[in-house]
Amino acid sequence: MSDVSLPDVAEDDLYGPDNLPYGVYTTDAAPDRRRIGVRYGSWVLDVGAAAAAADHPWAEVLSAPSLNPLLAAGRPAWREVRAAVRSWLTDAARREQLAADGLLLPLDASVTLHLPFEVADYVDFYASEHHASNLGRIFRPDSEPLTPNWKHMPIGYHGRAGTVVVSGTPVKRPSGQRKAPDAPVPDFGPSRRLDIEAEVGFVVGGATEPGTAVPQTALRDHVFGVCLLNDWSARDLQAWEYVPLGPFLGKSFTTSVSAWITPLDALDHARTEPPARSHELLPYLADGEGSGVEAAGLDLRITVRLNGEVISEPPFAAMYWTAAQQLAHMTVNGATLRPGDLFGSGTVSGPEVATRGCLLELTWAGRDPVELSTGKRTFLEDGDEVTLSAWAPGPNGTRIGLGEVTGRITPAA
Structure with missing residues (x-):
């Protein structure tokens, strides 16, 4: 028998009886x-x-x-x-x-x-209109910020399940091909534009048979829980490789997730309506009044710290596409679900500078460095540590905490 004496958990504890991750x-x-x-x-x-x-x-x-x-x-x-x-x-x-x-x-x-579960498949989305619009303005200043398909379906890519790691795992700076805008050919070396992406991850449970489409109304049957996720990104590698297909080596080196998975049922009081739709959606993605789909937005308040200093507070409630729509879209072609599947929301960004969820946006591609007490940052340097934390409204004025995600950058091999 142990002589441990257990104190009561305070009513305002982020990990009280209404959470239980x-x-x-x-x-x-x-x-x-x-x-x-x-x-x-x-x-x-x-x-x-x-x-x-x-x-x-x-x-x-x-x-x-x-x-x-x-x-x-x-x-x-x-x-x-x-x-x-x-x-x-x-x-x-x-x-x-x-x-x-x-x-x-x-x-x-x-x-x-x-790492609390064995990752079966990993899919990452691009669901923030503010984030997608900012990137469009950065990379396509003479065109419309959003591509024509963006408001008709959740855009995503398949990531690498084997490089999903638990919070606290060091993040080694990746190497790959980089091409400066004025260089005739690429060179090879460590990423010079290493970035973060503050995201929310959804952990899948119930499996499906091949050819089965999962409707939005079945979200609770297939999503076990929620965690914070940092989809580390090498922007220089990504910029050179992503045309014409999409993210590959610039993303696949590391994705960090929390050690704690908060049950989806613990977030009932955080449910909220997503932003108003500006385009009519196809029936399998339709939500809102008359659709029969419950409000699937989540009011999660995220904080991003770089070396202990707050640099952003992205609001998840502002996300255009919901987890229910993402789940419906990634299975509408009959793709199967397996226990341990993970899908990320994509970078969470809000309308203000202080709510942008990655350094690419916060610094406007390096033009406007982030000011820290220890110096300026455009992108991550070796030794930098990034921590994501978040909370959501709970019952009776309580707060539900999501486990932190931390990673420290180590030098390239």
């Missing part, structure tokens, strides 16, 4: 044993062991070393497990017993967090 962790005492944990304040519950002790029907799934079996179990299991965990943690006597039995551990240096 999932992660995977090891301890110094058992570094080779990965366990599914649920965060409660500054504590982590060994949910598999707790479920086994309670003879819970999903105990075996919860004793896996990753979230994938739980993702595959589907929404009825997700709801049943969440209700059970909430009841255990909101019962003071049960909570004290869990701590005494060593199943509720403090999140301190003895706990290491890992």
